[in-house]
Amino acid sequence: MSKYLILAFSAILLVGCKATIYTQKEKNVEYQVSEANVASTLQYLASDELQGRDTGSKGIEKAANYLESILKKSNIKPFFTTYKDTLSNYENAYNVVGFIEGTDSKLKNEFVVLGAHYDHIGITANGFEGDYINNGANDNASGTTVLTEVAKYLGTLQNNKRSVLIVFFSAEEKGLHGSKHLAKKLKDKDVNIYSMLNFEMIGVPMNYNFKLFLTGFEKSNMALKLNEYAGSNLIGMSKGAEKYNLFAASDNYPFYEEFKIPAHTLSAFDFSNFNYYHHPKDEFEVMDIKFMTTISQEMLPVVSKMINANTYEIKMN
Ligand SMILES: [Zn+2]
Numbered sequence: 001m002s003k004y005l006i007l008a009f010s011a012i013l014l015v016g017c018k019a020t021i022y023t024q025k026e027k028n029v030e031y032q033v034s035e036a037n038v039a040s041t042l043q044y045l046a047s048d049e050l051q052g053r054d055t056g057s058k059g060i061e062k063a064a065n066y067l068e069s070i071l072k073k074s075n076i077k078p079f080f081t082t083y084k085d086t087l088s089n090y091e092n093a094y095n096v097v098g099f100i101e102g103t104d105s106k107l108k109n110e111f112v113v114l115g116a117h118y119d120h121i122g123i124t125a126n127g128f129e130g131d132y133i134n135n136g137a138n139d140n141a142s143g144t145t146v147l148t149e150v151a152k153y154l155g156t157l158q159n160n161k162r163s164v165l166i167v168f169f170s171a172e173e174k175g176l177h178g179s180k181h182l183a184k185k186l187k188d189k190d191v192n193i194y195s196m197l198n199f200e201m202i203g204v205p206m207n208y209n210f211k212l213f214l215t216g217f218e219k220s221n222m223a224l225k226l227n228e229y230a231g232s233n234l235i236g237m238s239k240g241a242e243k244y245n246l247f248a249a250s251d252n253y254p255f256y257e258e259f260k261i262p263a264h265t266l267s268a269f270d271f272s273n274f275n276y277y278h279h280p281k282d283e284f285e286v287m288d289i290k291f292m293t294t295i296s297q298e299m300l301p302v303v304s305k306m307i308n309a310n311t312y313e314i315k316m317n
Pocket of ligand 1: 001002003139173278
């Protein structure tokens with residue numbers, strides 16, 4: 001989550017592995033989200049080896065290579081000539097963009113963009129107990145990890161009617177540059193985007209009667225539709241998120257700006273439930289793997305139903 005954008009709205013409030021296997025069956029193809037897989041992806045992305053994934057660093061390059069290899073293994077092609085799409089608006093940075101072509105002759109011309117930023121703020125002078133690496137486990141190795149699970153699932157099934165872009169954004173922490181670059185590039189190519197869904201800070205559960213909130217809740221019917229697809233009260237509205245206008249603080253926003261389509265962020269962080277925002281203690285050890293696994297599992301049919309809806313079910317209010 002980008003501090004620059006949130007600070008405009010708020011004085012930051014500093015408040016606050018087991019091996020269950022879940023199975024998702026569809027069309028006789030099976031994909032399993034396991035706590036072991038979730039933990040291993042998250043642990044690597046948030047490891048000291050990656051040095052906090054600062055844009056332009058060697059650490060973020062390792063993260064990009066790792067994400068690229070996940071797309072390849074999942075039979076997801078690059079959308080551009082290579083998986084790494086160099087930013088036009090920020091130095092030494094690239095998004096990693098995968099593409100799964102739709103199977104329906106008409107609907108494949110409509111795109112669903114699924115995103116998560118994989119950069120973080122790197123090494124900073126503000127250390128904590130001698131630790132200067134901001135590992136960004138929650139922000140946003142967690143959302144990135146959930147998106148890798150969704151990608152593996154869609155890549156395994158290959159039965160999405162609409163076309164899908166899986167996007168790992170860079171330079172989010174510097175001011176949403178990765179998403180600004182891609183939204184503009186897709187607009188220039190006249191790509192028809194149905195919806196954009198972004199995953200951000202999903203590593204620690206909240207104390208509400210829903211598991212995730214959707215930013216800009218009332219701008220479209222997306223939350224209501226996704227709950228309908230989930231068959232449960234999975235997604236709610238966070239008053240904190242609305243108050244701090246988190247809708248404008250993550251990579252969904254440039255897609256809303258360019259296309260005026262339903263473009264939102266799903267998150268479990270609204271400054272009420274995690275004390276280590278942009279802090280060296282935002283580490284793997286304080287993440288809730290079970291929660292992240294449950295979220296990944298529950299999102300699979302939800303995302304699938306959004307991608308495969310026969311009509312424009314999700315629209316602006
Ligand atoms: Zn952040």
